[in-house]
Each structure stands twice: as structure tokens, then as C-alpha cells.
Amino acid sequence: MSRTSLFILQLLVAVAAIAVWHIGTSVPLFGVTLLPPFFFSTPVDVAARIVKWFVEGTIWRHLWVTLLEAMLAFAIGSIAGVLIGFWFARKPVVAAVFDPYVKMANALPRVVLAPIFALWLGLGIWSKVALGVTLVFFIVFFNVYQGVKEVSPVVLANARMLGMNDRQLMRHVYWPSALSWMFSSLHTSVGFAVVGAVVGEYLGSAAGLGYLIQQAEGVFDVAGVFAGMFVLAAFVVVIDAIVTVVEKRLLVWRPTAAESRAA
Amino acid sequence: MPGNVGAAAPRPEEAAVVLDDVSIAFRLADASLYTAVAKASLTVADGEFVAIVGPTGCGKSTLLNAAAGLLTPWAGTAAIFGQPLAGLNRQAGYLFQAEALFPWKTAAENVAIGLEIAGVATAEARERAETWLGRVGLAGFGGRYPHMLSGGQRKRVGLAQVLIRDPKILLMDEPFGPLDAQTRQIMGNLLLDLWSADRKAVLFVTHDLEEAIALSDRVVIMSAGPASRIIGDWRVPLARPRDTSEVKLDPAFHELHREIWDMLKGEVLKGYRQTGGG
Numbered sequence: 001m002s003r004t005s006l007f008i009l010q011l012l013v014a015v016a017a018i019a020v021w022h023i024g025t026s027v028p029l030f031g032v033t034l035l036p037p038f039f040f041s042t043p044v045d046v047a048a049r050i051v052k053w054f055v056e057g058t059i060w061r062h063l064w065v066t067l068l069e070a071m072l073a074f075a076i077g078s079i080a081g082v083l084i085g086f087w088f089a090r091k092p093v094v095a096a097v098f099d100p101y102v103k104m105a106n107a108l109p110r111v112v113l114a115p116i117f118a119l120w121l122g123l124g125i126w127s128k129v130a131l132g133v134t135l136v137f138f139i140v141f142f143n144v145y146q147g148v149k150e151v152s153p154v155v156l157a158n159a160r161m162l163g164m165n166d167r168q169l170m171r172h173v174y175w176p177s178a179l180s181w182m183f184s185s186l187h188t189s190v191g192f193a194v195v196g197a198v199v200g201e202y203l204g205s206a207a208g209l210g211y212l213i214q215q216a217e218g219v220f221d222v223a224g225v226f227a228g229m230f231v232l233a234a235f236v237v238v239i240d241a242i243v244t245v246v247e248k249r250l251l252v253w254r255p256t257a258a259e260s261r262a263a
Numbered sequence: 264m265p266g267n268v269g270a271a272a273p274r275p276e277e278a279a280v281v282l283d284d285v286s287i288a289f290r291l292a293d294a295s296l297y298t299a300v301a302k303a304s305l306t307v308a309d310g311e312f313v314a315i316v317g318p319t320g321c322g323k324s325t326l327l328n329a330a331a332g333l334l335t336p337w338a339g340t341a342a343i344f345g346q347p348l349a350g351l352n353r354q355a356g357y358l359f360q361a362e363a364l365f366p367w368k369t370a371a372e373n374v375a376i377g378l379e380i381a382g383v384a385t386a387e388a389r390e391r392a393e394t395w396l397g398r399v400g401l402a403g404f405g406g407r408y409p410h411m412l413s414g415g416q417r418k419r420v421g422l423a424q425v426l427i428r429d430p431k432i433l434l435m436d437e438p439f440g441p442l443d444a445q446t447r448q449i450m451g452n453l454l455l456d457l458w459s460a461d462r463k464a465v466l467f468v469t470h471d472l473e474e475a476i477a478l479s480d481r482v483v484i485m486s487a488g489p490a491s492r493i494i495g496d497w498r499v500p501l502a503r504p505r506d507t508s509e510v511k512l513d514p515a516f517h518e519l520h521r522e523i524w525d526m527l528k529g530e531v532l533k534g535y536r537q538t539g540g541g
Contacts, residue, residue, distance in 0.1 A: 157333055158363035160351060162377045162428065172376065176367040253367045255410040 018043050041223040049227040063235065065207040069125050069197035070239075073132020074190055078182070080133070081140025086178060088141075089148030106138045110196070114203045123205055132196025139189045140182055147181030148174050183250045190243050194236055209235065265526055266496035268481065277345075279354075279432050279464030280307040280330050285339035287325050299325045301490035302339070305483060309344075309431075310462040314475035316527065317485030318534030323468040324360075324436050326485070330466055331357050331434050343432070356430035358421055358438040364409045370396060370420045371405030377428040395423040399453065415446040419453070426457060433458075433465045439474070451478055451507035459504060472527060476519055477507040484527055487534035495526055 001009075024035035025042045037045070053059035088095040113134060117127040151173055159173050182189075201210025209232045216224025287300040299322040307313045315323045328334040329341055332351040341348040343355070364373050375392035379385060396405050399419040409417055418438060425433065439447045455478060458465060469475050475482045476499055484495035500515055510516055 152362070154359050154361040154363045155365060158357070158359055159365075161331060161333070161355070161357040162380065162424070163353070164380050168380045172365065172368075172380070176365070180367060253369075253408040253410070 037222075038220075039222060041226050045223040046226045046230065049223050050230060053227065053231070059212075059231065062208050062212050063231070065125065066194070066197050066201065066209045066235070069128040069200070069208065070132060070190075070193040072125070072129045073196050074136055074193035076129065077133040077136025077193065078140045078189065081137045082144050082178065082182065084137075085141045085144030086148060086174070089145045089178075090174075095145075102141075105134075110134050111199060111203075114200055117200070118204050128197045128200030128205065128208070131200040132193045135192035135196045136189045139185050139192060143181040143185045144178040147178035150181075151177045180251060180254070183247055186243050186247055187240060190239060191236070194239065198232065265494070266484075266498075268496040268498050277309065278306045278342075279309045279311070279344060280305070280466060281342040282306075282326065282330060282336075283340050283342070285326070285329055285336045285341060287322070287329055287334060288337040298337075298490040299488060300329075301492055303485075303491075303493050304339075305493060307432075307464050307466055309464050311481065312458065312465040312467065312479040313481045313483060314467045314469060314479035315483045315485060316469060316472050316475045316523075317491065318487045318527075318531040319470060320534060320537070321485045321488045321491040321530070323470075323485055327434050327436050327466060327468050330432075331355055333357075352432070352434075354430060355432040355434050356425035356428060358418075358425050358433070358435045360437040360440050362409070362417065364417060364420055364424070366409050368408075369405060370401065370407050370409070370412065373409070373420055374405075374423045374427055377424060381428070391427060392423070395427045396420070398457065399423045415442055415450060418442065418450055422450075422454070422457070429461075431463060433463045435465065435467045437469050438467075440469070447474065448508050454478065455503075455505060455507065472520060472523060473511060474507075476501075476516060476523070477505065477510050482519075482523060484523065484530070487530045487537060489537075494530070495523065497523055 021035065021040070022043045025033065025037050025040055027033075088098070110131060114127070114131050117130040121127040121130055156169070156173060159169055164172060197208065198210040198213075201208035202214045203210075205211045209228055213225055213228035213232070216222075216228060282303060282305045285300060285303050285305075286298060288296045288298045291297050303326055305313075305315075305326070315326065317323045325334065329336050330343075330348075330352065332341075332348050332355075343352055365376070368376065371389060371392045374395050375385075375388040378388035378391060383391075393402070393405055396402055399422055401416060401419050401423070404412065404416065409420070412420065421438070439450045442450060451474060465479070467475070467479060472482075480499055482495075482497045482499060483493055484497075485491045486494045497519060499519060501510055501513060
């Protein structure tokens, strides 16, 4: 399928969904409105709300706050995940000792931590960053740990036969391998950074997309809730596209899925 | 021991590799010992090309890894140019059977890395890497990553990666095993070409007797495992320079092949029975 026809089909899905939504909310069927606007708003109202936010410029501050929180959560969670992942992978005893606690911490639904973070760090951005960090950290940590552990023994033996000392092995073998695993989970970890920020905002804050949605919900402003959701979705799509570009640059040495199938 | 190699072996202190009564055992999962190689003695003179041939799973690669210092023998000693081997064999270059290139480095970076870690300036290392890529027939491919190269091309990069460090000994573990027949011939000729320039000592492990005879000065036969031994040692009376495909038409080649195969056949069948025909 060509790119254009694929894009047209993708667009058709959106058009159809909006059409169903529009008809359901505005055209009564046998005297019954299937989607009462009070609960479902209407596409026109939601679009008008989004346009209003951007025209008045009130949305930018919220977008910026969410973006800042997500970026900080991603950066801090990634750095911690890389360092500790490396440490655990190189020191099996440490990994064995901490193993049950890592599993426990990872099994914990992170939402329950949000009130504690709000208590400790206040309602500003840092309680949201902390929530994002707890999500990002484990993804990066597990991938880096795996990346260091799963270096091909042949590549490792080759590196040693070529004369590498421990420090050079770290730099030329373990580090690139760990980073490649981390980069391959970039979509997930960036996504979780955004989730952490938005959920944190939703549970208590004064700015951000999560705050916007929570405020609208509080006054039964369904158009506001939907508008917030659409802005959030677009925000995530843009970030994901940026991640794809970054990933392509960083993992240029990796065969693409199509190539590895052919090989 | 069958074979045509007499007692006039080179004096050990001059030899590139001397394995003396080497036994290698592994601890299995159930804590029992598996003896892969038992009391193997092998001498490779400086500048000599020796092939080790044996049935699947006979411990050829294990013996090679002992010469590389990747494995420590359970008993016996390994000496390199008269020095007992402790730790990795720093005089040796090792060409692996499996993919051993760094997938995150380009072909040129893969070739240059051996020099860079030895302290050669990056620019000079890259320049010499380009020269070596030319020598293995990959001029202009330096910017490609391993996954963009064919299996044969990757082996060429591997060869350049090892040879650029100018090791005195070349250890090769079925390096052309995964390649198709034509590519193997071409790679064999390339190897002989590069080797004839400065005649390093070579220890070449293969399961392919034809390849072994076509390439080497001496063919050493190992018995089927476990506890495999060296059971034959033949000198190859073929003139150099050789072409690996033409040399197979030489009557002397056939004579030697028949002689060695008579002995190897029994070991191969034994090896098959032990590994369940695998």
C-alpha cells in the first residue's frame, strides 16, 4: 500500500469516528439522542474549546509544565536506571541481594505513590517528576541490566583477544550494548514519563494538561475534558514522532525488522 | 601415531605454539566433570600453517581456545614462543566462527579498534584500517555497519580486524564454516594470499578435510570426543603458492585425502553415534 493511500485510510477512520460522534450527539434516532451532549459533548464544542485555548494562549503554560515534568522525569529516571542497571549487571552479588526489593518496588502500582510524593514534595512540578521517575527508572534499569548481561560471549571474547582491558571493554562493548537496549525502549520510557506527569497533575496540581482535565471534570465540563484529552493525544503523537527520529539516528547500526526477516 | 610427520619436529623453544599433554575438562551442570580434550600435544612452528580436523564435538575449538588463553588447561602446559602462557595469548589474533564484529561499529571502526585500543592515534588507525579493507577486497565499504554486509564480507572485515594488529600467531576456529562453498574457496585463497606475505604461524580448526589439506602445511587429526586425543599428523606435500580450487585436482591431494579419510571416517561415525547423529 502506498503511503498516500495508507494516510487516506487512516484519516478516514478519524472522519468516521467524528461523524458517528456528531450524528449521535445531534441527530435524535426515534426521538432519542443516543449520545447526550451532557455526557459526550459534541465535536463542534470540543473543537471550539481547543481553538479557544490556543487563540487565548492559555494552553501553552499547561503544555510547557507537562513537557518540563516529562523531560525531567525521563532524564532523571534514565540516568538513575543506566547507573544502577550497570552496577547490578557488573556486580551479581549486589543484584542478587536487591532482587526481591526491585521486584516488589516494580510490582507496586505507582499511582499509590502520588499522594506521598505530593506530601513530601508539594504540589509543584517535583512531585510529578518523582512519579514519572519511578516509572521511567524501572524500564531503563531492566533494559540496561539486560543489555550488559546479554552481550554476545563471542563479541566479548573477540574484544578481549583484540587486547581490550576492562575499561575499554566497558566503553566499546558493554556501554554500546546497554545503550542500544535502552534506546530500543525509548518509546515506552518517554511514554511513561508523560503518563507520570499527567497522572501526577490529575491527582493534585496547579498547572499542566492533567490539571486542565481534572478541573474540567470537576465542573462537569465534558467539552473541556475531551478537549484536554485531544490536546494530550496530539502532544504524545508529536513526542513519539520526535523519539522515532532520535531512535533512527542512534540505532543506525541496527538492521530494520524487514532486513532481519530477509536475512 | 599414523601420519607422515617424523621425529624431526622443531625444537620447542623456537615453536610458536607448544601444547604439552594438555587436558581440558568442564564442570557440567550436575557437577560431574566432562573431559573434552585428553593429553593432547601439538607443536606449531613459527611460520607454519597447521590445520586441526576432527568430527563434530571433538574438542578442536577447545584446544584452540587453550592456545588462545581463553581456556586454562586442567592439566598440561601451553607455551607461546617458549614462554608459558598465563592469561590471554597476547601474541595471537583469533578469528571466530560466529559473528564477532561489533555490530554498533562500522566496518572501518571494527578494523581500526585493535589499533585504537593499543594507543594508535585515531586518524592513523582509520587510515590503516582503510588500507586493510582494501587488502581484503572491501575498499569503499568502510562506512557500512556489519548488518549491511554479506556473510563473506563480514568474514573479510573480521580477517582485517585481526591482521591489522599484526599478531605473530593466527588462530582460526572454522572461520569460513557458515559460508557457501564458492565463498569459502575465495576466502581460502584470500587467506593464503595474505598469509604468504609474512607467514605467520596459523592454527586453523575445521571439520572440512579438503579445506584443511588445501590450505595447510600440516593436518592434525583429533579423535571423536569425549576425551579426544590427537591421533594423526600428516605433512601436506603440495607446493606453494596454491590455488585452493586447483590444488584439489593434484594427484598428491587425492592420495593424502584418501589416506587421512580412511582414518577420519571411523572417528566421524563414532562422533555421530555419540551425538545421536546430530
